[in-house]
Amino acid sequence: MNTPIMSFKHVSYLWDESKAAKLEGNEVDLLLYRSNILGADLRITNYGGGNTSCKTIELDPLTKEPVEVMWIKGSGGDIGTMTRSGLAGLYVDKLRSLKGIYRGIEFEDEMVELFNHCIYDLASKAPSIDTPLHGFLPFKHIDHLHPDAAIAIAASKEGERITEELWKGAIAWVPWQRPGFDLGLKLKETLDKNPGIRGIMLGGHGLFTWGDTAYECYMNSLEVIEMASSYLAANYGKSRPVFGGEKVASLSENQRKSQAAALAPILRGLASSEKRMVGTFNDSETVLQFINSHDLTKLAPMGTSCPDHFLRTKISPLVLDLAADADLSDVAGLKDSIGKAFQAYREMYASYYENHKHPNSPAMRDPNPVVILWPGVGMFSYAKDKQTSRVASEFYINAINVMRGAEAVSEYVSLPLQEAFDIEYWLLEEAKLQRMPKEKPLSRKIALITGSAGGIGKGIAERFVQEGACVVLTDIDQDRLNSAVAEFEKKYGKDAVLGVQLDVTDKKSLADAIQATCLKFGGLDIVVNNAGISISRAFEAHTDQDWARLNDILVMGQFHVSKAGVNILREQGLGGDFVNVVSKNALVAGPKNVAYGTAKAAQLHMSRLMAAELAEDKIRVNVVNPDAVIENSNIWEGGWAENRAKAYGIEVKDLPQYYANRTLLKESVKVSDIADAAFAFVGGLLSKSTGNMLNVDGGLAAAFPR
Incomplete structure (x- = not known):
């Protein structure tokens, strides 16, 4: 049984012997298992960072002879979530034979295309630039990781000396060099000169460790990282306070959240001057220690x-x-x-680009900052989607940890600007960006839908998230909301959804929901007013309480939610959309429905008035009028269905067919039909439409608007 020979304080030992035993004999599955548990600890490697590999003996499909094959994380993958489809499988002998045609470091990029001629597994992911770094080393299992502690040493002025002294020669040192074929040759050369070493530190970059088995490799990686972490921990605050000590005091947590939520939409608007961005806010202790410190002004401009x-x-x-x-x-x-600070940053970035570009460099990318630091409050990050902005936040925390460690034991050294530029605008990186799938219609958009834990609201939210949006599910029923959020997270991931309990008649509840939205996503683009109830009674049976409740939820609820949404949209200055889910009852005088129909008519006309007034801010307001959507709807509870059936002189069980038969198309209206209509207004094809309504009722002549 595998038992760790040392205890770990700074990394997580996650090897499960029972799980690993089931994979025994399948080195590729063990590679995936090792990779996933390494990637589960951000102290070991960051999202998408590092690489792992193993070498196996396979039968050549053509010669039926045994051949050595290397399985390695493919281009653009993440070891923490990697599956079999994320691996590249290459003939080791063919990969190593490329050394014979290598023309030198100035021809690095042409080698990447040649990796494709070494493919063994035709289902392979595209091989990454790290492929030769693993291929020229003889070990069966190899980890290339980016642990904060190791990079802190690798990025320190005295990193080579510290590496030698700390590991007593067991970890060799290779100076900074951009990953590629030449670096792979240098790793092999270093190993040849230092037989018996357990790993190699790459200056400014990361760590290589290895082993004869998946477990030995895993333990070697953890032990080396633990040693680096312990060394740093023993030196924090030893010669001087961490980051020079505190310069700015943090606000309380509630104050930080309040200030961040208030500023986030403004920052989002400025950061979206080229394309809309989605935000992330972080006020962890690590972030606050850095942004509140005396060393912030020295270290932040240096870059990572x-x-x-x-x-x-x-x-x-x-x-x-x-x-x-x-x-x-x-x-x-x-x-x-x-805005002036943003403009200064854009000019700085443009100068950086102009001063370091090459004749064949890709065009300058978005010059806006990704990471924004507010001393005393926290860190904002803005990117094309929630996952990317969250990952950017995590990466900057990694960078903070690196700077803190390097400053504790030596002096932090960032990459020279030309080296940084050559990686940022590397043609291979550009090619990777060009291979990214086309963005969906609602990518970069954030949508808040009221009453979205079920029925129409949930259907709209699901359609929006499928089209690329981040969605905020809200509902007054916490249990129902929790269930919907869990379902969305399982299907679409935690980055795609936020759940917030919301009572549209309660201004405090609404303010909390808006704050949560801005903290999670940075702002708002689409508001769907869907929350509602129905009360069906004869005219004389309606009470004042019926009128008040319907008016509060449907009319005042739409007003207050819209008002809060408008404030965010105006702060961003990016325009936006309101889709108000009203009803055919806004147009048709039905029996025993006076309070509900009146409230719905008010919602419809309010929507027209909103469209007229908000157009100057490029805020569009449109209406979807459903009818008789029974599927998964709360509207039919509380006696509504019974009252409607009584009004029409039929039984409750016959309501669905009754509603279908009274339409011109003789079809029932489903939740998905309403979701399609809502998407039609915000998906880009109707961008010049505002003040309009779309009836989704199967065709009711009485509801024709003209």
Whole structure:
């Protein structure tokens, strides 16, 4: 039985002997298992960072002779979530034979195309640039990881000396060099000169470790990282306070959240000057220790060291010159002052591009900052989607850890700007970006849907998330909401959804929902007013309470939610959409329905008035009028179905068919039909439409608008 020979304080030992035993004899499955548990600990490697491999003996499908095959994470993958389809399988002898045609470091990029001629497994993912780094080393199992502790040593001024002294020669040192074929040859050369070593430290970059089995490789990686982490921990605050000590005091947690939520839409609007961005806010202790420190002004402009870090965070962050407790009520003033800081950053980035570009460099990318630091409050990150902005946040935390460690034992050294540029605008990286799938219609959009734990609201939310949106599910029923959120997270991932309990008649509940939305996603683009109830009674049976309740939820609820949404949309300055789910009852005088129909008519006309007034802000307001959507709807509870059946002189069980038969198309209206209509208004094809309504009722002549 495998038992760790040392205890771990700084990394997680996750090897499960019972799980591993089931994989015994299948080295590829053990590679995937090892990779996944390594990637589960962000202290060991960051999302998408590092690489893992194993070598096996397979039968050549043509010669039927045994051949050595290397299985390695393919281009653009993530070891923490990698599956069999994420691996590349290559003939080891063919890969190594490329050394005979290698023309030198200036011809690095042409070698990547040649990797395809070494493919053994035709279902392979595209081989990554790291392929030769693993291929020229003889070990059966290899880990290339980006642990914060190891990079802290690798990115310190005295990193080579520290590596030698700490591991007593068992870890060799290779100076910084961009990953590629030449670096693979240098790793092999280093091993040949230092037989018996257990790993190699790559200056400014990361760590290579290995073993004869998956478990030996795993343990070697953990032990080396643990030693680095322990060494750093023993030196924190030893010669001077961490990051020079605190310069700015943090606000309380509630104050930080309040300030961040208030500023996030303004930052999002500025960061979206080229394309809409989705945000992430982080105020962890690690972030606060850095942004509140005396060393912030020295270290932040230096940029990061590990290529994986700055590829996702840009060369450096934008630091806000704004008091943590600043009054944020003057939105115009904030947009002006922070806008100047953004413009200065864009000009800095453009200068960086112009001063370091090559004749064949790709065009300059979005010059806006990805990471924004607000001393006393926290860190914002903005990117094309929630996952990318979250990962950028995580990567910058990795960078903070690296700077903290390097400064504790030596002096932090970032990559030279030209080296940084050459990686950021590497033609191979550009090719990877060009291979990314086309964005969906609602990518980069954030949608809040009221009453979305079931029925129509849930259907709209699901259609929106399928089309690329981040969705905020809200409902007054917490249990129902929890169930819907769990379902969405399982199907679409936690980055795609936020659940917030919301009572549209309660302003405090609404304010909390808006704050949660801005903290999770950075802002808002689409509001769907869907929350509602129905009360069906004869005219004389209606009570004042019926009228008040319907008016509060349907009319005032739509008004208050819309008002809160408009504030966010105006702060962003990016336009936006309201889709108000009303009813055919806004147009048709049905029996025993006076309070509900009147409230629905008010919702419809309010929508027209909103469209007329908000158009100057590029905010569009449209209406979907459903009819008789029985599927998964709460509207039929509480006696409504019985009352409607009584009004029409039929039994409850016959209601669905009754509603279908009264339409021109003789078809029932489903939740998906309403979701399609809502998407039609926000999906891009009707971008010049506002103040309109779309009846989705199977065809009711009485509801024709004209």
